[in-house]
Amino acid sequence: MFDERGPRDRLWQVAARQRGYFTAAEALAAGYSYQAQQFHRKRGNWTRVDRGIYRFREYQDLPSEATDQFVRWSMWSRDRAVVSHTSALAVHDLGIANPAEIHLTVPPDFRQQHSAVVLHRSRLMDQDVEAHEGFRVTTPLRAVIETASAGIDQDIVDSAVAELLSRGVTSRRRLLHAAQEMGARTELAVERALRAEAA
Template identity: 30%
Template sequence: MHPVLRAAADRQWGLFTAVDARRAGYGHDEIHALHGAGTWVRLRRGVYTTAERLDALGGRPHGLECLAVLLSLDRPDAVVSHGSAARLLGLPVWDGLERTVRLTDPQQWRTGAGFRVNCAPLHAHEAVRHGPVRLTSPARTLVDCAREWPLEDAVVAMDAALLAGRTTLQELSLVTAAQPCWRGAPRARRAIDLADGRAESPLETRGRLRIVGSDLPSPELQVAIRAGGRLVGVVDAWFDDAAVAVEFDGRVKYTDPWHERSPGQVVWGEKRREDDLRALGIRVVRVADADLGAPWPAVAQRLGSLLATSGPATRRFSAAPRALGRRRSA
């Protein structure tokens, strides 16, 4: 590959256009021959990459498809948005999200094979750069998604972004304030009202929403329990009046534990911690992924019964909510 064309490809995740190729001295017949031989692969009309590059990537990741659409449309003001931006930002996405490339352009609405362009206003602070691609900011992305996604999935994505420090509730509220009459705006506002960046996993978010939806009190999240001058543990959810702790048991806690602990060490540590909590008069309810489905009414009934009775008359522990959740790390 000519150095001029290679330089253009290096700036664009390995993609280049027919215009880039002609600028490097490749004629129409040569471009056609390289494509016909399989050396170059056409992703969109006038947009190419090399077969070697695709092999190295193991396929056509969504970010590559987004950039290919942007290059083919040649719309300088268009940005990657909605679910496509969520994917590029590394946010949790709705399981039912299609692979259609989503873009926003302040001047033009358009749809085509595998892409959709929404025509909508876009303020300067609502666009960020991700390598060669411009995309909507985390706050704008989350609100755009929340206007279309199921409520629970929107809150999961918001919680994850808040936990990671990618946005704030204030930023989310400012975006929705600028979209008062947009389609789906009430859905986005509901998601923001339910979001809480202290949730440390999608299971914790979904479990909290199940609790709220069962006409039970909203729990405090990430509450540190201390006794005898030491930290007994940090519980996922806490009901102070009843001294009831809820622990959300995701499978990843045991199959991919933190800090190089073995699954056996995690199980043993969890048992010891729960024994210590119970010894203090704290009731503990464990909730797994499967409990959020058909078994949930029984779980909610049990939790409601526990909340109907007071905790120990004399407390030998203190309970203090943490201001922030902890991001999972190795």
Template identity: 45%
Template sequence: MPADRRDLRRRLFDLAAGQGGHFTAAQAKSLGYSHQAQAYHVEAGNWWRVDRGLFRLAEWAAGAHDELARWTLWSRGRGVVSHESALSVHGVGEFESQHVHLTVPPGFTMRNNAVELHYAELPADDVSERSGYRVTTPVRTIIDIAANAHDEDQLARAIDEARRGGLVTNRRLRSRAETLDPRAALYIERAIQQAETP
């Protein structure tokens, strides 16, 4: 393989490595892969076509949350993994969902049946960076879950797990919830009291 092709492949791998093995057609084109070259790599089995204009390296060994990088690319970098999906990332609670949950800015117009969208402008303090995607912090995630009035028993268990894991403190959770959403603050207070009851 000529040096320039090896360099091209290395640059693509470096890019995809930070995005769970995924990359867009536009990103590949910006590196030097023409549309014809992209079609060739799909046909040859080097790349998997995940969605329109979205690929994954065939040799990529999947990580636990690589799929979330795919949906971040789908949202053109505007989506933040949140709600039930963020709880899963943080390893907290037993909330299940058949959708990937993303918080997107108001005015976001894209849709996909696999994604449940939530609309909000998230402050930087409520978001943490992961490899290939961003996720709401444990405190913000629990507040978002509480705002939807989920089962209080599950909420209490999730808060207790997050607290025991050192991800949140009751004080920080109460304080941030009162600032963000009074209704969520009420559910969180009830859940904390339930978790503290022997």
């Protein structure tokens, strides 16, 4: 079937699902040669965010959301990274987490590095991950458990556990079971949070 839309319309449709971000490969697939891409970058139509990652200039004028940055890092990782730990707590608005660093979980064989992100290597199960607009994030339960396992400040774990339970997302029993599967350190942090929540 013939696509009557022009390259810009095709690329815009892709970028609109990714908060205005797109890759050089996506621009190429939409019909922009590398020479045309360079032209649009030089003219200021596209903002270069990272190597091979751009954003439509129009999105610079829109109110940004706190989660916009996660779309960029998802693209940087070629969709292999999942927002996790305290960054995931912030996405889910669980507790008092306000991380200064971006935490991503990547597969063990992931080789890229960047000073702006903290990488955790693990194979996540499908049930531990959910999709957001333009990126993936660990579920609220997984976010709490992995934060507890990382030895993050107990106050952050306490507040996240209290909110998780108050929202009815999970039960105390299921939370404790998930913590036990992660190891003794995680179990202890979650037990402390449960005691604080019951007090």
